[in-house]
Amino acid sequence: MHRISIALAIAMTVPPAAFANGDDLPPQLVGPDWQVLQIGDEDLPEDVEVTLTMGEDGRLAGAGGCNRYFAGYEVTDGTISVAEIASTMMACEEARMALERRYFDALSRVETYAFDEDGLLVLSDADGVAITARAGDAEED
Numbered sequence: 001m002h003r004i005s006i007a008l009a010i011a012m013t014v015p016p017a018a019f020a021n022g023d024d025l026p027p028q029l030v031g032p033d034w035q036v037l038q039i040g041d042e043d044l045p046e047d048v049e050v051t052l053t054m055g056e057d058g059r060l061a062g063a064g065g066c067n068r069y070f071a072g073y074e075v076t077d078g079t080i081s082v083a084e085i086a087s088t089m090m091a092c093e094e095a096r097m098a099l100e101r102r103y104f105d106a107l108s109r110v111e112t113y114a115f116d117e118d119g120l121l122v123l124s125d126a127d128g129v130a131i132t133a134r135a136g137d138a139e140e141d
Contacts, residue, residue, distance in 0.1 A: 025075055029113065030054050033062070033136035034121055039099075039106050040129045048096060050103055052133060065100040066092035071107075080113045080123065106131050 069087035
């Protein structure tokens, strides 16, 4: 209980305006519930839900596969940075916990975002490791 309270307190101390430039946010980035399909070269199992929703207020949130999470973010000219990620502290089976750790680690290191020819969101770090996601209302081929 104390860990959750501390994480919430930390997240609430950072004003949203410190993270997002609302005027610069591409409209396709903000709003949809992005369904994460891949972390690096690893496809996510179909029975694991990992999502990402970016708000106009500079906050992002979603499901990490086991826990709910949230953080601040900033977007400028094709670059993106994510502030420290806070999450609930539920325990899941080890495979889901490991996947969630990989996702949180990858998300915390993203530096750029782009949309591919299929409309998928691609978040990449300096080494090219990417998180690939599709808008939640888009049909999978």
